[in-house]
Amino acid sequence: MSAVLYTNHIDGVLTSGVSSSAGSVVSAVFGVLPVVSGTDYLWIVIDPDASAGAPEIVKVTAHASASTTVTVSRGQQASVARAHLANVRVTNPVTKADLDSFVTGAADLVDDSIATAKLADDAITTAKINSGAVGLTELGSDVFTYSAGDIKQSIRDTLETGWLWLDGGVYAGANTLYPGLWAVAPSSWKSGTTLSLPNMTDRILQGPASGSSAGIGSTNGSNTVTLSTAHMPSHAHTMDHDHPSVSTSDTGAHRHLGLYVGADNGYATEVFRGGAAAFGTSSVNGSTTDSGHAGQGRHRTGSAGDHQHTLDVPNFTGSTGSIGSGSAFGIEQAALRVNYFIKT
Numbered sequence: 472m473s474a475v476l477y478t479n480h481i482d483g484v485l486t487s488g489v490s491s492s493a494g495s496v497v498s499a500v501f502g503v504l505p506v507v508s509g510t511d512y513l514w515i516v517i518d519p520d521a522s523a524g525a526p527e528i529v530k531v532t533a534h535a536s537a538s539t540t541v542t543v544s545r546g547q548q549a550s551v552a553r554a555h556l557a558n559v560r561v562t563n564p565v566t567k568a569d570l571d572s573f574v575t576g577a578a579d580l581v582d583d584s585i586a587t588a589k590l591a592d593d594a595i596t597t598a599k600i601n602s603g604a605v606g607l608t609e610l611g612s613d614v615f616t617y618s619a620g621d622i623k624q625s626i627r628d629t630l631e632t633g634w635l636w637l638d639g640g641v642y643a644g645a646n647t648l649y650p651g652l653w654a655v656a657p658s659s660w661k662s663g664t665t666l667s668l669p670n671m672t673d674r675i676l677q678g679p680a681s682g683s684s685a686g687i688g689s690t691n692g693s694n695t696v697t698l699s700t701a702h703m704p705s706h707a708h709t710m711d712h713d714h715p716s717v718s719t720s721d722t723g724a725h726r727h728l729g730l731y732v733g734a735d736n737g738y739a740t741e742v743f744r745g746g747a748a749a750f751g752t753s754s755v756n757g758s759t760t761d762s763g764h765a766g767q768g769r770h771r772t773g774s775a776g777d778h779q780h781t782l783d784v785p786n787f788t789g790s791t792g793s794i795g796s797g798s799a800f801g802i803e804q805a806a807l808r809v810n811y812f813i814k815t
Contacts, residue, residue: 473510475572478503481563485517486539488556496529497540498561504541507534514548514566515541518559527553528566617814619651622676624809637811639670649815657688671811673803695799713786 483500496515507513513534517527528550533542545552548568617623622637630636635649645666646653653666660667669690680686 473512475569476505476507476511476513477565478505478513478563482560484558484560485555486557488559489517489554491552491554492545494545495540495542496561499539500561501534501539501541502537504531504534504563506536507531507541513563514569515543516562516564516566517555519562519564520560523556523559524553525551527551527555619649619814620655621814623812623814625812626809628810630812633815634812635668635815637668637671637813639672640668642666642668652813652815659688668813675804675806694803695801697797697799699797708791710787710789710791 481500481504483498486497486499489496496517504513513531515529515531517529518524519526527545528547529543529545530547531541531543534540548566623634635642635652642648643665645656645661646664649666653661656666660669669688673694674690674692677691
């Protein structure tokens with residue numbers, strides 16, 4: 472890239488006159504000018520005082536070290552080439568074109584000409600930069616850019632140029648519409664020339680499975696889970712319910728009544744409450760006895776007195792009954808909801 476050269480205190484006169492078409496100019500003061508070669512250049516003003524006409528700006532395109540002659544292009548920066556007499560003044564000033572180069576865009580600056588070391592701390596502030604003056608075009612392609620397939624999150628609810636929603640959209644002919652994204656999209660998103668993007672609704676981003684690229688672009692997981700027996704540690708519920716032996720209360724003295732039909736067996740038989748007897752009966756302690764003939768009647772047993780009955784309730788063992796519904800429950804982590812986009 473061309474550089475504009477300067478030298479301090481260049482102020483002299485022409486050694487000889489020049490015509491309006493001359494391609495070189497001679498002055499003793501030119502001996503201190505820097506070497507000019509390649510695309511570098513410097514400015515010379517002939518007759519800056521306008522002593523014989525309007526000043527002329529010439530562009531020095533070549534100068535050898537210590538030479539008093541310079542090669543020039545005539546009539547620069549809207550000036551007009553004209554003839555000049557010997558002893559007309561010549562200078563090497565800063566011109567309007569020089570000053571304009573400092574206030575134009577980044578394209579007019581030499582690469583790396585502005586370095587951190589040349590800027591004072593906090594010299595460039597937001598207030599000194601016009602709104603929209605510095606964008607990706609001015610900063611270059613290596614500054615804060617996205618590549619096809621990059622994913623970003625935003626609370627923006629509008630789609631920017633060069634981006635697609637990650638909302639499960641299906642795009643036919645995507646290989647032509649979005650060649651950059653098509654080239655990096657996983658095969659699981661493609662079918663023919665159609666691209667099916669995943670839906671990030673109620674999902675978060677996750678790294679590759681097992682530390683490899685396996686599963687890139689796939690979806691997995693759930694926001695709810697239903698527990699099954701297989702999910703629980705092995706365990707048992709025991710039941711051991713026993714009753715001690717108990718006894719009934721000491722009450723209930725009684726006798727049992729019954730009907731008796733006697734035989735002529737030679738034994739005396741007790742008959743009561745209207746019992747009928749055959750010939751030869753006699754009474755013993757208020758009872759009627761038969762000494763040798765058949766008879767019939769009701770009889771009663773002797774009293775056992777008050778007594779108890781022992782009750783032994785058996786021991787019960789087994790499992791408890793089941794309870795619960797098996798409904799799924801949420802496992803979603805706390806999060807901030809945003810929109811997801813993918814670069815095309």
